[in-house]
Amino acid sequence: MTSLKTASRSASFPKVPTGIPGLDEITEGGLPLGRSTMICGGPGCGKTMLGMEFLVRGARDFGEAGLFISFEEEKQCLVDNFSCFGGDLEAMIEKRLLKVTQIDLSAAEIIEAGSFSLDGLIAHIEHDIKTLHVKRLVIDSLDALFSAMARTDILRHEFSRLLRWLKSKGVTAVITGERGVDSLTKFGFEAYASDCVILLDHRINEQISKRRLRIIKYRGSSHGKDEYPYLINARGFSVLPVTSLQLNFTAESGWVSSGIKDLDKLCGGNGYYRGSSILLSGKAGTGKSSLSSAYASAACLRGEKCLYFSFEESEEQLTRNMLSVGIDMAPLLKQGLLNIQAFRPNYRGLEEHLFEMTAAIEAFQPTCVVIDPITNFVSVGTCEEVKSMLTRIIDHLKSRGITMAFTALTPGSGRPDETETDVSSMVDTWVALDLKLVGNSRRREIYVVKSRGMKHSHEICELEMSKHGFSLRSLAKEQIA
Amino acid sequence: MNQPVGEKWILKLYIAGMTPTARRALANLQAICEEHMAGSYSLEIIDLVESPALEDGEQIFAVPTLVRHLPPPLRKIIGDFSDTEKVLVGLDVKPISRS
Numbered sequence: 001m002t003s004l005k006t007a008s009r010s011a012s013f014p015k016v017p018t019g020i021p022g023l024d025e026i027t028e029g030g031l032p033l034g035r036s037t038m039i040c041g042g043p044g045c046g047k048t049m050l051g052m053e054f055l056v057r058g059a060r061d062f063g064e065a066g067l068f069i070s071f072e073e074e075k076q077c078l079v080d081n082f083s084c085f086g087g088d089l090e091a092m093i094e095k096r097l098l099k100v101t102q103i104d105l106s107a108a109e110i111i112e113a114g115s116f117s118l119d120g121l122i123a124h125i126e127h128d129i130k131t132l133h134v135k136r137l138v139i140d141s142l143d144a145l146f147s148a149m150a151r152t153d154i155l156r157h158e159f160s161r162l163l164r165w166l167k168s169k170g171v172t173a174v175i176t177g178e179r180g181v182d183s184l185t186k187f188g189f190e191a192y193a194s195d196c197v198i199l200l201d202h203r204i205n206e207q208i209s210k211r212r213l214r215i216i217k218y219r220g221s222s223h224g225k226d227e228y229p230y231l232i233n234a235r236g237f238s239v240l241p242v243t244s245l246q247l248n249f250t251a252e253s254g255w256v257s258s259g260i261k262d263l264d265k266l267c268g269g270n271g272y273y274r275g276s277s278i279l280l281s282g283k284a285g286t287g288k289s290s291l292s293s294a295y296a297s298a299a300c301l302r303g304e305k306c307l308y309f310s311f312e313e314s315e316e317q318l319t320r321n322m323l324s325v326g327i328d329m330a331p332l333l334k335q336g337l338l339n340i341q342a343f344r345p346n347y348r349g350l351e352e353h354l355f356e357m358t359a360a361i362e363a364f365q366p367t368c369v370v371i372d373p374i375t376n377f378v379s380v381g382t383c384e385e386v387k388s389m390l391t392r393i394i395d396h397l398k399s400r401g402i403t404m405a406f407t408a409l410t411p412g413s414g415r416p417d418e419t420e421t422d423v424s425s426m427v428d429t430w431v432a433l434d435l436k437l438v439g440n441s442r443r444r445e446i447y448v449v450k451s452r453g454m455k456h457s458h459e460i461c462e463l464e465m466s467k468h469g470f471s472l473r474s475l476a477k478e479q480i481a
Numbered sequence: 482m483n484q485p486v487g488e489k490w491i492l493k494l495y496i497a498g499m500t501p502t503a504r505r506a507l508a509n510l511q512a513i514c515e516e517h518m519a520g521s522y523s524l525e526i527i528d529l530v531e532s533p534a535l536e537d538g539e540q541i542f543a544v545p546t547l548v549r550h551l552p553p554p555l556r557k558i559i560g561d562f563s564d565t566e567k568v569l570v571g572l573d574v575k576p577i578s579r580s
Contacts, residue, residue: 103540109557111570111571112560112567113561113563113565114560114561114562115560115561116559116561117500117502117544118542118543119544120497121543122497123497124542
């Protein structure tokens with residue numbers, strides 16, 4: 001597992017895994033143990049969510065008790081809201097793994113008459129540390145607390161003292177704060193009070209909502225420096241995968257058949273490398289889906305699992321249509337070896353797709369994956385975004401040794417479009433399909449454009465498809481004749 | 482602390498240990514109470530260090546905090562009560578002075 005790898009790499013610096021998918025990877029192991037992390041961002045960016053997930057996952061996955069101190073939302077609201085994200089908060093509270101304390105600053109009129117300390121809050125926390133063995137703490141939010149008090153000078157001093165006290169107790173704290181105009185937080189806390197600062201940004205670009213997470217600082221530790229897309233959906237908070245920072249995939253040995261004997265030969269003899277990425281490109285009607293289905297069903301017939309993402313045809317349509325080229329998917333589906341996930345790309349945003357796809361892959365654990373076609377994603381994102389998403393998918397699958405086939409639609413002109421060219425540089429094997437007008441009929445042609453590490457043929461063959469299956473016929477002889 | 486009927490002010494003072502600030506706050510408060518509300522108030526002192534299991538009761542985070550239960554509405558006065566004027570306003574001992 002990658003998380004174990006990252007944890008061992010930074011063993012010198014103790015960290016607390018958040019359990020949030022993706023976040024532990026980019027922080028190289030989690031948040032700094034026994035220190036405070038500031039989460040800042042504008043309204044609605046998911047600060048509270050991130051905080052609560054830290055506790056819920058800490059309780060559920062690591063058995064560590066957490067305390068959530070809310071200066072903002074009502075306790076019952078919080079519990080109800082977060083119970084939608086898979087965690088049964090009531091049960092955790094009952095098991096004393098989670099405690100939500102609400103300090104309502106608006107319930108009573110507050111009058112300040114002289115200097116004060118936050119020892120009241122400290123007394124509560126100390127009590128919970130003693131009785132519940134609290135290891136993780138969230139304070140949500142700094143702004144609610146600070147805007148309720150007039151003497152922010154005292155409060156600032158006291159809050160710093162609170163953080164130091166928490167450190168002495170070995171509690172890992174997450175503090176949320178609204179983003180300021182000139183500084184990361186309205187109260188400039190990030191400058192001195194936090195060992196780790198994470199910025200959440202929620203922006204709308206061309207009517208599409210985009211969420212980005214960035215680690216601003218992390219004292220004493222290296223971390224991912226990019227902006228990472230993150231998602232909040234029914235499964236909770238997740239930072240998008242998990243692009244490995246290095247290309248350190250182990251090269252899988254062995255082969256995966258294309259499902260067509262003749263095509264295997266064309267590729268060099270045995271088909272595709274296991275764990276590699278394959279692009280099948282061609283104009284409409286050249287047989288891309290048929291080819292990817294052949295690859296998918298071959299995997300299933302070997303007893304392997306294949307996950308097929310279909311963005312143009314429904315499961316029923318695909319199953320029916322493939323019968324015409326001699327592929328019977330029904331028994332494979334029945335055996336649970338083939339899984340078809342069909343949906344329209346514009347039904348979701350790119351990032352959500354990526355997340356749903358990786359989640360489906362995690363759940364089904366296939367050895368082969370088909371994405372048919374990838375070009376449809378252009379409808380929900382710019383070329384650059386689609387490319388970055390594909391890189392992430394390829395990385396994700398490669399790191400798991402999964403062999404993947406993508407189909408790409410080439411526009412009618414036959415000139416490879418931008419997406420295709422970009423994608424082709426990322427894949428290991430590129431098989432192109434074409435339709436040629438010969439006399440009064442159209443002929444399907446197939447050739448291998450590239451195949452890394454393989455001695456593939458440069459021959460252009462005719463591809464014949466019928467209910468008896470596929471066959472390739474060399475065109476070389478014909479041209480000689 | 483027993484509370485005879487007819488008390489106008491029911492007050493609870495929250496502290497976290499008898500710190501110098503807590504001592505100062507208590508002295509300031511007792512002086513104010515005796516001067517302005519003698520005989521018609523009750524004052525309970527609650528040390529959060531000794532009895533922290535308040536759960537979500539009064540939601541005290543800063544100390545010292547004086548909670549005015551009576552007269553309504555519930556009001557919280559935070560600080561060492563060195564600002565007598567504000568304490569009196571908070572206790573409704575005298576109307577808010579408008580300057």
